[in-house]
Amino acid sequence: MLSNEQKQLVEKIGLMHESEGLSPAVARVLGLLLVSDKVELTFDEIRETLNLSKSATSNALNIAIKLDRVEYVTKPGDRKRYFKSRIELWREHIMDGFCKKCSWSKMFEEVLKHRTKETKDFNKAIKDFVNFLEYMGKELPKLYKEWENKTK
Amino acid sequence: MLSNEQKQLVEKIGLMHESEGLSPAVARVLGLLLVSDKVELTFDEIRETLNLSKSATSNALNIAIKLDRVEYVTKPGDRKRYFKSRIELWREHIMDGFCKKCSWSKMFEEVLKHRTKETKDFNKAIKDFVNFLEYMGKELPKLYKEWENKTK
DNA sequence: TTTTTAGTTCTCCTTTTGCAGAACTAAAAA
DNA sequence: TTTTTAGTTCTGCAAAAGGAGAACTAAAAA
Structure with a gap:
């Protein structure tokens, strides 16, 4: 076989x-x-x-x-x-995986909301990470659409 | 505590x-x-x-x-x-995870190379997926650099 | 030198996972 | 109606994961 x-x-x-x-x-x-x-x-x-x-x-x-x-x-x-x-769905699965990671930003924002305000540097680093995830969460779907346009 | x-x-x-x-x-x-x-x-x-x-x-x-x-x-x-x-490294970890997925393209190319040529549609679907992964593999680092530029 | 501290490693146990094999089921075929 | 087919579900086991507790270790303190 x-x-x-x-x-x-x-x-x-x-x-x-x-x-x-x-x-x-x-x-x-x-x-x-x-x-x-x-x-x-x-x-x-x-x-x-x-x-x-x-x-x-x-x-x-x-x-x-x-x-x-x-x-x-x-x-x-x-x-x-x-x-x-269902090979045709794999690229969606990949994108879903990416987007799931980006949606972690919510959790980190919640962390920030509950953190002491004393630890400025650390909080800033978390905030940077939140911003990064949000940026990716916005840009990745754009990238996906661009690829869809290019290939049809 | x-x-x-x-x-x-x-x-x-x-x-x-x-x-x-x-x-x-x-x-x-x-x-x-x-x-x-x-x-x-x-x-x-x-x-x-x-x-x-x-x-x-x-x-x-x-x-x-x-x-x-x-x-x-x-x-x-x-x-x-x-x-x-090491919160400052998390965005690299995220990107590494993304890029690791994109490097799957290699594996799928190998699959394609060994597949029978009879199954045109299926092979095409795999090829599309390979192209998608390669596209993402190229665009994601760009996106990352753009973000780095924006924030420094 | 002995004792304490800050962890590491080893042994053991419990829980979970992954699968085999057998019993079972529902629909189709004979 | 009985039998076959195409799976599903149940029972049980073996291996692996996760972690507790105790023994151990190396450096510092007394």
Whole structure:
């Protein structure tokens, strides 16, 4: 099903995803669905290729689906589900991740509001960070839109 | 040592950090060092305020230091270490995180190189994503420099 | 020299995570 | 109606994470 090179790539992509906090099984499923020659794979193809149990496969797929990393399609006269990567959403996921970080500014503002006013330098450093996050929170969506315009 | 409001804030900041993959103890230490009226706290002040064991405190501080989230200063004629948040580095940490994501483009290019050429649409979607990451990888440092210029 | 201080490291325990395997389910096929 | 298919859910286990407490260490103080 997979060449040795492909297997290695699945592992490598898996590690990339594990570094994001996903479990090995989910991480490998995402890897497989990027690397496999077939874009759409069935439950059992995934299970067999990755040597997972049914439960692990089921859970991994459902987690990936809930995370909007995977979807499935069905075909007339076939009751299998065909799972595939939602690669088109990845750039939104990336941007969402960025924007989530920027929204930390709220928390740091709250910190500032409750801090003693004695520690001028430290408070200033926090304020600078808040400003930075707010700046990024405004500029990143612009950047995203610019890219969208450029590519359509 | 901490007001109730401050304690709650420490927990809230803690959760924020846990969502980044840090353990509760490290997460709370980082929270405490942002919220505490004193900017510099000793080992035992941290330990007592957070109700941690010595080992947990030691490990948490060393992890935070290795992550460049915390540093310590010493004072003449005093052998305690005074730990403090490296808040000034946070915006670099944020940018590093962003740039790390953008460097995923390499991995996806490798995927593309090994993929079958049959799946045109899917490969195109990957290529689009690679382009997007590369675009961000170029524009984000610019944005950062712009902000630096604006604020100095 | 002995004692104290400021932490570090080791051992142990509890909780959580990740997965296997088996039992189960609902729809379709025979 | 019974059987097969395509999964899901439950039970249980093994490994890893997180942290407590005690033993340890190195430098400073007495």
